[in-house]
Amino acid sequence: MSGKRQFRIWRGDESGGDLQDYMVEVNEGEVVLDVIHRLQATDAPDLACRWNCKAGKCGSCSMEINGKPRLGCMTRMSTFGDDETVTVTPLRTFPVIRDLVTDVSFNYEKARETPAFAPPADVAPGDYRMQQVDVERSQEFRKCIECFLCQTVCHVIRDHEENKQAFSGPRYFIRAAELDMHPLDARTDRKEYAQAEQGLGFCNITKCCTEVCPEHIKITDNGIIPMKERVVDRRYDPLVWLGSKIFRRGETPQTSVTTARQGSANPSGGTRGGVHSHAGGSHDSRAEAQAQSGVNWHREVPHPTAPAVDDRGKLPLTELTFDRAAAPSPFGDDVTFPLPPEHLNFAHPEQDNKH
Structure with a gap:
C-alpha cells in the first residue's frame, strides 16, 4: 500500500x-x-x-x-x-x-427560507413532552452533518442551474419531513410548503442522495417518499376535494404557505406571496395558478447576513493566550490526580474501605 x-x-x-x-x-x-x-x-x-x-x-x-x-x-x-x-x-x-473550495451559500439561503420549529402556544417552554416513538421517528434526520453531498449529487440542480430558485434539495426536504412529523410543531402547512415553495414535486426519487450520505440517513425512503405521500393525500384525496368544492360556495378554508406580510393584501383578496387552500384552490386566481404549478416564482428570498470583515476583506481573529502550553483545567489548579475514592461521584470498588 x-x-x-x-x-x-x-x-x-x-x-x-x-x-x-x-x-x-x-x-x-x-x-x-x-x-x-x-x-x-x-x-x-x-x-x-x-x-x-x-x-x-x-x-x-x-x-x-x-x-x-x-x-x-x-x-x-x-x-x-x-x-x-x-x-x-x-x-x-x-x-x-x-x-x-466551493461557495455553498445556496444551502444556507434555503435554510433561511425554511420555516423554523413553531412551539405550541398552550405549552410553556420546559413542559414539552413527547412519546419516545415520536422522538425516534425523526431522530434519524437530526444526524445530518450538512456536508451537502446530497445537495450536490441531486441532478435536479446539478444538471439544471435554472432550478435552484425553486428547489431546496434533499437536505431541506428531510428538515420539512422532520418538522411535519413533530407532534409539538404548531405549523400545519409543512406539506403545502414543501410542495409549493421547496419544489418537492421536482424530486423523482432516484435515491442518489441516500447513496452518498456519510451518516447513512435513509433520505428518500424515510423522508422524501412519506412527505410526497402526505402531499398527495392532502392535495388529491377525494374527500378533501369534495370539501373544497362545498366550501367554495361560501368561504374557502385556507392555509398560508408563504409568510404573509402585514399590509400586503392584494385587490383580489389573496395575500401577496400566495395563499393556498389545502386542496390547492383559493379565491386568488394568480395564487391558484402558482399552487397548481407547485412553484411560487414571485416570493421574496431572504439574503444571508454578510459576515463582519475588516478593511482588507478578512474575518477578524481573536487569539486566546495562556501562560502554559495546555488549556486551563476545568477542575481548577488546586486539584491533584488521582482523586481519593471518597471524592468520586460514582461507586468506586474501594470507596467503602476505611483505611
Missing part, C-alpha cells in the same frame, strides 16, 4: 482551471485528506481545501473523488487500486471559489 501514487487534482478559480497531476507518497491506513495535506506540505502549498474535524462529523471536506461526492476524511486510500489514478475535483453543483 505504501509508495508513490498518482493524484489528479483540479486547480483553478471562478475564472477557470484544469486538472494537474501529482505523484504523492501514500502510507498504509491513510485517507484522501491525509494525502492532500501531504501534497500541501510538499508540492502544492497554495492548494485550497476546506476541512475541520477530520473525523467525518463536520462535513467540511466535501469533494468529488473519482466522480463521486465523498468526504475526503472518510475515503480510505485502500479502496483504490495500486495503479489507479485518484481524481479529486470540487463539488460540481456549486460555484468554485478556488481549487477544491
Whole structure:
C-alpha cells in the first residue's frame, strides 16, 4: 500500500482551471485528506481545501473523488487500486471559489427560507413532552452533518442551474419531513410548503442522495417518499376535494404557505406571496395558478447576513493566550490526580474501605 501514487487534482478559480497531476507518497491506513495535506506540505502549498474535524462529523471536506461526492476524511486510500489514478475535483453543483473550495451559500439561503420549529402556544417552554416513538421517528434526520453531498449529487440542480430558485434539495426536504412529523410543531402547512415553495414535486426519487450520505440517513425512503405521500393525500384525496368544492360556495378554508406580510393584501383578496387552500384552490386566481404549478416564482428570498470583515476583506481573529502550553483545567489548579475514592461521584470498588 505504501509508495508513490498518482493524484489528479483540479486547480483553478471562478475564472477557470484544469486538472494537474501529482505523484504523492501514500502510507498504509491513510485517507484522501491525509494525502492532500501531504501534497500541501510538499508540492502544492497554495492548494485550497476546506476541512475541520477530520473525523467525518463536520462535513467540511466535501469533494468529488473519482466522480463521486465523498468526504475526503472518510475515503480510505485502500479502496483504490495500486495503479489507479485518484481524481479529486470540487463539488460540481456549486460555484468554485478556488481549487477544491466551493461557495455553498445556496444551502444556507434555503435554510433561511425554511420555516423554523413553531412551539405550541398552550405549552410553556420546559413542559414539552413527547412519546419516545415520536422522538425516534425523526431522530434519524437530526444526524445530518450538512456536508451537502446530497445537495450536490441531486441532478435536479446539478444538471439544471435554472432550478435552484425553486428547489431546496434533499437536505431541506428531510428538515420539512422532520418538522411535519413533530407532534409539538404548531405549523400545519409543512406539506403545502414543501410542495409549493421547496419544489418537492421536482424530486423523482432516484435515491442518489441516500447513496452518498456519510451518516447513512435513509433520505428518500424515510423522508422524501412519506412527505410526497402526505402531499398527495392532502392535495388529491377525494374527500378533501369534495370539501373544497362545498366550501367554495361560501368561504374557502385556507392555509398560508408563504409568510404573509402585514399590509400586503392584494385587490383580489389573496395575500401577496400566495395563499393556498389545502386542496390547492383559493379565491386568488394568480395564487391558484402558482399552487397548481407547485412553484411560487414571485416570493421574496431572504439574503444571508454578510459576515463582519475588516478593511482588507478578512474575518477578524481573536487569539486566546495562556501562560502554559495546555488549556486551563476545568477542575481548577488546586486539584491533584488521582482523586481519593471518597471524592468520586460514582461507586468506586474501594470507596467503602476505611483505611
